Amino acid sequence: MSSAQPLSAFIKRLTMIADLPPEVGHALNGVVSGIKAFDDDQDIVRQGDKLTQCAVILGGWVCRNKVLADGRRQVTALHFAGVAADLQSLFLPSMDHNITTLTPVQAAFLPHAKLRELIECYPVLAMALWQETVLDAAISREWEVNLAARPAGQRIAHVFCEMAVRLERFGHAERAGTSLSIEWPLSQAELGETTGLSAVHVNRSLQVLRAAKLIHLGERLIIYDLPKLEAFAGFNPDYLLAEGQRAPN
C-alpha cells in the first residue's frame, strides 16, 4: 500500500477477474485523487449523495446499508479491502444507499471523469469493472434468498460461510485443514442488521451454533469445519465463482 501504488489490492482483485494488462493498473494508480482515513462507524457516502468520485477500500471493512423511515438500518452487503465500494455511482444519479465503515478504513478516491476516460482508453477495464458489478449482483441475489427463506441459525451461518470463502480467496483467512479463522468486526447488533434479526435473537442463535461446535466467535470468527457449516447453512459457493474465476468465453 505504498503511496505510488495505493490500489494494489484493487488491481489484484481486478486481475483475478479479467486479463488486466499492467499498464492499466499503473493508469489506475495515476488517477487517484486522494486517500482518506475513516474511523469506525462512519459514512463514506450517504443515501442521496450525488457523487463525482468512487471510493476504493484499501483496508478495513465497510457495509452497504439503507435506512428505513423508522430509523432501522438494513445492511445489504459486506465489503473489505480491494473493492470499489461505490463503483455503481458511475451510473446512479444519486446514491440509493449508504456506505458505512465497520472498522477504521483507508479509502482512495477516483474521480468519475478520469475513470471514464480510462474506461474509454481501455475497454478491458470496462469489462473488468462491469464484471465486478455482476458479481455484486449475484451476491445480492443470494442474500435475497438467505433473508427470505432461511431460519435464523442457517441465515447467520450462511453469512459466515460467504465471508470466509470470499476472504480466503484474497488471502485474508487462516486455514488449518477444514478449519478456518477470519477477522470478524461485526457486533451482534450489526449482524442482526445484516440478517434481518433482532440482536437478542442473533445472540441466542449464536449460542446454538457454538453449542453445536460449529463456530467460535470472539475477536475472530473460527469455523471449526467449513464443509460442516456449509452443509448446515445450505451454502453453495457457486454464486461466488466469478470472484475467483473468469467467464469462459
Add this chain to the structure above:
Amino acid sequence: MSSAQPLSAFIKRLTMIADLPPEVGHALNGVVSGIKAFDDDQDIVRQGDKLTQCAVILGGWVCRNKVLADGRRQVTALHFAGVAADLQSLFLPSMDHNITTLTPVQAAFLPHAKLRELIECYPVLAMALWQETVLDAAISREWEVNLAARPAGQRIAHVFCEMAVRLERFGHAERAGTSLSIEWPLSQAELGETTGLSAVHVNRSLQVLRAAKLIHLGERLIIYDLPKLEAFAGFNPDYLLAEGQRAPN
C-alpha cells in the same frame, strides 16, 4: 415487434437509459439468432447452465429464481418485456439462478460472441448494458431490505408499488388520477415465493390490503391510490431512478 425489428422494446429501454445512436439499435437487431415462444411456467435458462447467448424478453413476464436444497423456490426479481433477462450470463461461467416464465413469453436470442463484437464496436452499448446491470443491482438491494425488514402486508404492497412504477414507465399501466391498473400474472403462491411468505399468509395479507381499500387484485392489479399505497409500504421510488433517468455526468 416485426421480424425485422424484434428488439424494439429492448432498444427503447436502452435508449431511455443512455444515448444510443439508431445505428446501434439496427446492429442489435441484426445480431438476433432466433426467436422462441415459451409457455407459462417454463425455464428459459436453468441454474448451472453455461450460456452462449442472451435472451431478450419481447413479451410476457419472467422471474429470476433460485431453488433451495429442499425444493422451495425463491424469486429474486421480476422482469417484463424489453429486458435482457440473462445479460449477466456474459460474465458468469455458469448461471447461479433460473429464469422462468410467469406467462407465455416471446424471447429473442443474442449470441454472446456477436454481442461482444458489438460492444467492442460501440462502447456506448457497453455503458448502456452495464447500466442495466447496475439498475438490476439497485432493485436487488431494495428487495433485500423489503425481505428482511418489512412485515407481510407492507412487503407485498412494496412489490406492487415497484412493479406499478416500473411498468408505467414503459407504458404498461393504465392510470386515472392517482389510481393505477396493471397486468398481474402472479398467483398468490408465486407471490409468496417472491416475498418469502407462505401462500396462506399472502392470502390473508391481501385481504387486509383489500379491506383497507388500497388495492383490488384479480386478473389485473388495481391500486386505488398509489401515493397512499406507497406511504403504507414505505416505498420510495428513488432506487428506480436509473430506469427512467440518466446519470448526470
Add this chain to the structure above:
DNA sequence: CGTCATGTTGAGCGTCATCAACAGGAGTGG
C-alpha cells in the same frame, strides 16, 4: 363429471420480536 389449480378459512403452534434487567469491560473524568 371428475380432475386440477387457485383461492379461502380455521386451528394450533413455533420462531422470532419486544421489553426489561443485568454483567462485564473499556474509556473518561474527577
Add this chain to the structure above:
DNA sequence: CCACTCCTGTTGATGACGCTCAACATGACG
C-alpha cells in the same frame, strides 16, 4: 484510583406474526 458512563453481550418473560396442516369452495379444463 475510583466512580461513572457507555457499549456489548446475555438472560428471562411475554406475545405477535407467520407457518403448517387440513378442509373446502370455485372455476377451468378435459
